[in-house]
Amino acid sequence: MGENNEPASTGQIAADRLRSIRTGQQMSLRQLAERVNALGYPLSLAMINRIELGLRRMDVDDLTALAAALGVAPAALLMDxxxxxxSDIVSATGVQGDAEAMWDWLTGQKPPPGYDDDDEVFRHIRFGLPFWIRAGAAQMTWQDFLSAGVEPEERARWIADRLGNDIAPGPEGAK
Incomplete structure (x- = not known):
């Protein structure tokens, strides 16, 4: 936690998690630097030390390379x-929720905590998930519409509006 009981920034959480995971694996700064560099990403022992001390910000490239070198998902560095x-409340910069909801969001399973109406869920599916998952969601939605007796053109338009034209089934899939 930050001063005055304010939530820590995501950057501070990531720095703390980096140190915790590294020391939990009984890995020295030198060993971590060697692993990161073996991945083809130049990050010196001194730079990693500065990140852990909060003297250098960890950018997205640092985050992914460090997570790979530690053998964890990048999300493991973003949350306590x-x-x-x-049900414990945790936070990231600008977002707060129970631990399960935060993990689901950080791992791409659900929208951010508090974003749970249908339009927000479909926005998450359309813009926050890979194509193959969006296509599966469109197929499930299509099946729901089929069982509800909604007209094919209306189904296709609704799905395209929410999930994108590239995955909306056409009316020919109405059979």
Whole structure:
């Protein structure tokens, strides 16, 4: 936590998590630097030390290379994973929610905590997920419409508006 009981920034959480995971694996700064450099990403021992101390910001490239070198998902650096209950409240810069909702968001499973109406969920599906997952969601939605008896053109238009024209089934899929 930051001063005055304010939530820590995501950058500070990531720096703390980096140090915690590294030391938990009994890995020295030198060993981590060697692993990161073996991945083809130049990050010196001194730079990693500065990140852990909060003297250097960790950019997205640093985050992904460090996570790979540690053998964890990048999301593992973005949230305190030592919370004891999925209902404990955790935060990231600008977002707060229970631990389970935050993890679901950080791992791409759900929209950010608090974003749960249908339009927000479909926005998450359309812009926050890979094509193959969006296509599966469109197929499931299409099946729901088929069972509800909604007209094919209306189904296709609704899905295209929410999930994108590139995955909306055409009316010929109405059979």
């Amino acid at each position: 994973l030592d919370v004891r209950s999925q």
